[in-house]
Amino acid sequence: MGGAVTALLLGPWQFLPRLRARRPALHRWTGRVYVPAAAATGVGGLLLVPVGLYPPFAPAGFAVLAVLTLVSTGAAVVAVLRGRVALHRTWMVRSYALVFTGVTFRLWLAVLTGAGVSFEHAYVPGAWIGWLLNLLVAERLILRHQRDV
Template structure:
């Protein structure tokens, strides 16, 4: 892997060769990628209504992928570039992602469909932080002229606006279908 740019360039050789950190890093990106890839499909009313069995199977894959990626993200968050400010941002993101996903799963197990749907909007908003981080980081790096300063900001900016959007989408809806139409 090319370690000459951005995130990995900012890590020490000791950390990059640490087995536990590497396991956490790769668990986070692989399972997070799976969640990001399949999560958006779960919001399709057509898929839910016509292929409920597929929705449930993909939902279980999403939940497992998120729980593993979030736990790994919390662990690697302790080693985030920028010290405690960025670490706190990424650890909070991991906790929120884990919590909202687990809560959504528990809601659907109890048959609370509306609460499940709302929590999944929050879960995917946290998941989508992977995308918003990659949008904001190059912009902030250009603005600040420094990757490390940009990373301090993006540790929070990649997910807080996403959760605000999730709140706005879910606060008055009684059915998630009205969110995706």
């Protein structure tokens, strides 16, 4: 859980163009903290899958989320090490969108249970919808950025 909180707090700072331009060393060091935090989030998520609520569907959704978090963060690191900054940025948007699922999922649960939906009926689809919705938003942002460049 500490990895997710750390990644959630550091992620937005990574997307500030002025910070990247004026303080590139700070951007790199923040990224060096974000990456292991996001990796810990993915690994921790995989470790929780066997004890997840409402198997097999909800744990499967969280397992996919964990794997995608690890893959997207890893792809971002590989891209930047190869000097492919634009590709790195694209993968980091995806990584942060996946990390942000913790927030989206909890909002989903609050809204649906507040509207009278049972916890189980909110939880199971939320295990999938939370990260799918975040990735859709991320892809839209990526496409918009690519059109503007």
